[in-house]
Amino acid sequence: xxxxxxxxxxxxLTDEQQQVWRAFLRMxxxxxxxxxxxxxxxxxxxHAYYLILAMLSESPGRSLRMNQLADVVRSSQSRVSHAxxxxxxxxxxxxxxxxxxxxGQLAELTEAGxxxxxxxxxxxxxxxxxxxxxxxxxxxxxxxxxxxxxxxxAMADRGFTSEYPxxxxx
Amino acid sequence: xxxxxxxxxxxxLTDEQQQVWRAFLRMxxxxxxxxxxxxxxxxxxxHAYYLILAMLSESPGRSLRMNQLADVVRSSQSRVSHAxxxxxxxxxxxxxxxxxxxxGQLAELTEAGxxxxxxxxxxxxxxxxxxxxxxxxxxxxxxxxxxxxxxxxAMADRGFTSEYPxxxxx
Numbered sequence: 001x002x003x004x005x006x007x008x009x010x011x012x013l014t015d016e017q018q019q020v021w022r023a024f025l026r027m028x029x030x031x032x033x034x035x036x037x038x039x040x041x042x043x044x045x046x047h048a049y050y051l052i053l054a055m056l057s058e059s060p061g062r063s064l065r066m067n068q069l070a071d072v073v074r075s076s077q078s079r080v081s082h083a084x085x086x087x088x089x090x091x092x093x094x095x096x097x098x099x100x101x102x103x104g105q106l107a108e109l110t111e112a113g114x115x116x117x118x119x120x121x122x123x124x125x126x127x128x129x130x131x132x133x134x135x136x137x138x139x140x141x142x143x144x145x146x147x148x149x150x151x152x153x154a155m156a157d158r159g160f161t162s163e164y165p166x167x168x169x170x
Numbered sequence: 171x172x173x174x175x176x177x178x179x180x181x182x183l184t185d186e187q188q189q190v191w192r193a194f195l196r197m198x199x200x201x202x203x204x205x206x207x208x209x210x211x212x213x214x215x216x217h218a219y220y221l222i223l224a225m226l227s228e229s230p231g232r233s234l235r236m237n238q239l240a241d242v243v244r245s246s247q248s249r250v251s252h253a254x255x256x257x258x259x260x261x262x263x264x265x266x267x268x269x270x271x272x273x274g275q276l277a278e279l280t281e282a283g284x285x286x287x288x289x290x291x292x293x294x295x296x297x298x299x300x301x302x303x304x305x306x307x308x309x310x311x312x313x314x315x316x317x318x319x320x321x322x323x324a325m326a327d328r329g330f331t332s333e334y335p336x337x338x339x340x
Contacts, residue, residue: 013295017303020311023318024302025221028198029244030325051195074199125183132194133187135324136317141190143313147306148193154305155200 031131038127043120048073049083050124053092053117056109063108065098092116201301208297213290218243219253220294223262223287226279233278235268262286 013021032047039047055072056062064072070080084107087093092113098104109117133141183191202217209217225242226232234242240250254277257263262283268274279287303311 012292013299013303016311016315017299020315020318021298021302023315023322026244027318027321030330031321033244034325034330074196074203122182128191129183129187130328131325132191132321133183135320140313140317140320141186143310144317145186145190145193147310147314147317148190148197150305150310151197151302152193152200155204155301160200160204 034131035124035127039120039124042123043116045086046083048075048079049087050117050120052080052083052087052107053109053113054121056093056107057114057117061108062114063096063106066105066107069107087113090116204301205294205297209290209294212293213286215256216253218245218249219257220287220290222250222253222257222277223279223283224291226263226277227284227287231276231278232284233266233276236275236277239277257283260286 036047039045039050043050051073052069055069056064059068066077066080066084069084070077073080075083084093084095088095090113092110093107094110095105096108098106136144206217209215209220213220221243222239225239226234229238236247236250236254239254240247243250245253254263254265258265260283262280263277264280265275266278268276306314
């Protein structure tokens, strides 16, 4: 779709932007495939479920309200609720009443869930490291950090908050 | 999971890698949400379907074999076959026999599909540009291109080819 005749305020991508966009889609798609496939093979669960265990493990009391959990893993409450039900069946998470809120619920990591996370974490970190980080120089690592922060900041400025679903102006 | 005591050859992420990984997951997740939601709202289809139309439009004869199509959009043949069936129902794609291969099939963009793509392309490009590219400096644009190329090259070196599903060594 690129065209050297584009005006600066028109919506088209430049040739360079188009190339970067396609490369980014391919890189992030392949990276997700690697991570997803490894977690399914070694952990028998989607990467999104692993992230739920990890985020709970880092929270006070190893627990989060369902809406907070949906926020930190960037998912809808209905999808997180489904995932938590599956993780409950495995004995890795349980739902408990939220203190001081009769209608609220917390998802809480069980001791078995914490142990499962510790079993899976080194292998997962190894895949992330070898796929994404080993090839990058220290300068590239700093650059990608800077780029992610810049894009996230711009999204936040335009109203993309941590709520899900995001507002229309994102 | 970070720890300054990690050995260089252990599988753990450094604190910096962990921060970058989380930022990358959040950035790419939010970006996907923006693109997906915009395409659903304005085009009534998933971004993956739009990509199929775009990739066909850039191919000779505006057509691709089903396995080539699965490859360029990084999806499985069964998912692409389902998507092509839905796009056929909308009249935007048709299946035609592959010349010289009695069992092969091509997915071919119809004239209506091409027109639909042209209708959607400027809005889609505008969302990609405003979300990802407007915030980035020319230097950051060059850096992200370089980073994507480095990660993709390393994946290719380790056996992640364009086949789907990728080999176990990815």
